[in-house]
Amino acid sequence: MSVCIDITGLRPERVTVVPSPLAELGMALHALSEPGHHPGLQGWVTGVTARLDPYLADRMCEADFLWRTTFSDLFLPYAGLPGRDALPGATLTEELDLLDKLTDEQFVNAATEFMCTPGYDTPGLDVLADPAQHRRALDLAASRGPRQVHFTRRLLDDPPGVRAWLRQFLRDCDEAFFADVWARVSHPLAADARHKTDLLRRKGLAEALTSVSSAVSLDEGAALISVDKMAHGRTATADGGLLLIPTSLGWPHLMVLHRYGWQPVLHYPVGSPELASPPSVEQLTLRITALSHPVRMRICRLLARSAHTTSEMAQSLGMTAPEISRHLGVLKKASLITTRRRGRYVLHQLDVTVVARLGSDFLEGLLR
Incomplete structure (x- = not known):
């Protein structure tokens, strides 16, 4: 599974790496709401919560579901502006001004993403103008809880009021x-x-993407960026640009x-404890299947x-x-065992380090 970005025709100067104060504020709110996702921030979360x-x-x-259940695109408003080439502002105030430039329809569609509505990467439905979609939005919200309803x-009846509330x-x-x-x-x-x-300037996009995360890869022949995630999705830069936004609070x-x-x-963590080459979703699936x-x-116990x-x-x-060999083949394909030769004997042993990390690897894969 992966999210793919078609970069056909993308010019090098349209790839921009820039911090975003609004995106970082969104990650701060997420960490405060879901501290379990961010064990390295427990001290900061405790301190902020105590004096809040x-x-x-x-x-x-x-409205914590905007940054807890999902990371709402409202925290990346410049991406929705006409021309598909706007950049984050230097200050939070500048970025809140960019948020104000989204249309009511864009704002509402992004703000209702927490409902897990289908068609994220297809043209959105106008829930403001279509009564049937209006009712459907409320039904979907009802399945999430009373606060969401x-x-x-409020959002459907008074978009400007909710926008003003969120800005303040x-x-x-x-x-x-x-x-x-x-x-x-x-x-x-x-x-x-x-x-x-x-x-980017010296070694090209592939090298820059590799430095972002080993979960990001570029197929230059196909002009396709793939991000290894437990999700499917596809988009394209078309005649716009590509933004890479670092976060200090975002890992994993x-x-x-x-x-x-x-x-x-691409909103990526920096300064994280991520390994040089974390396992892919496919590798995690192989390992979990192998151990099931x-x-x-019993072989692993031995x-x-x-x-x-x-x-x-x-x-x-x-x-x-032969039966043992077949099972060993599955474990070896999942990189759970190591093999070494001693004279005419071939010895197999469990890679305890890999198995010990499987729990944290699996959690990271889910949260990635």
């Missing part, structure tokens, strides 16, 4: 805690953007904006204690050598 004004904390709950009803809420968050965060992270993010831009999330008609955006069989679990030959395992488990 109760009134602001209550308002934070009114209340927010959706974000400004209050900036005053309460985010200004300090941005003062701390903006310089490292700018340095990373300069580094990626230098790679690697997000791709592929909304129909919007400029594609009871015989292979190989976790010490190295064994195929004949030893066959004798210990009461099976034939």
Whole structure:
């Protein structure tokens, strides 16, 4: 599974790496709402939560599904502006002004993304003008919960009022805690953007994308960027550009904006504990499938204690050598065992490090 970006005709100068204060504020809100996703930020979350004004904390709950359930494209508004080449602002105020430039239809469609509505990468439905879509939006919201219904009803009845509420809420968050965060992270993010831009100029897009994440790859022949995720999606730069936006608060999330008609955006974490080559979704699937069989679990238990030959395992488990070999082939394909030769014997052993990381790898793959 992957999200793909068709970059046919994309000129090098239309690829831009730039930090975004509004996107970083969105990640800050997400971390506060889902601290379990971000174990490295637990201390910061505890400190902010302890001194947060109760009134602001209550308002934070009114629409937290915009940054908790999903990461709303409202935090990347420049991607939706005409021309598909707008850039983030240098300050939060500038980016809130860009948010104001989205049409009501764009704003509502992006704000109702939490409903898991179909057609994210196809032309959106006009829920404001179509009564049937209006009713459907409320039905979908009802399946998510009463707060979602209340927010959706406000949104459909009074888009300008919700826009004003959101702008003021974000400004209050900036005053309460985010200004300090941005003062701390903006310089490292700018340095990373300069580094990626230098790679683009000197070594090309493929090298720059590899430095973003090993989950991102470029097929230059097909002019296609693929992002390894547990999701399907497709978009194209067309006559617009491509934005790469770094975040200091985002790990393990690697997000791709592929909304129909919007400029594609890669929102990637920097300074993360990500390994040099984290397993792909396909590798994770192979490993989980390999460990789901009871015989292979018994083999793993043997190989976790010490190295064994195929004949030893066959004798210990009461099976034939060919049967053991077939199971070993599955485990080896999943990179769960290592093999070494000692004289005329071939010894197999469980790679305990890989198995130990499987839980965190799986979680990272889900959250990526």
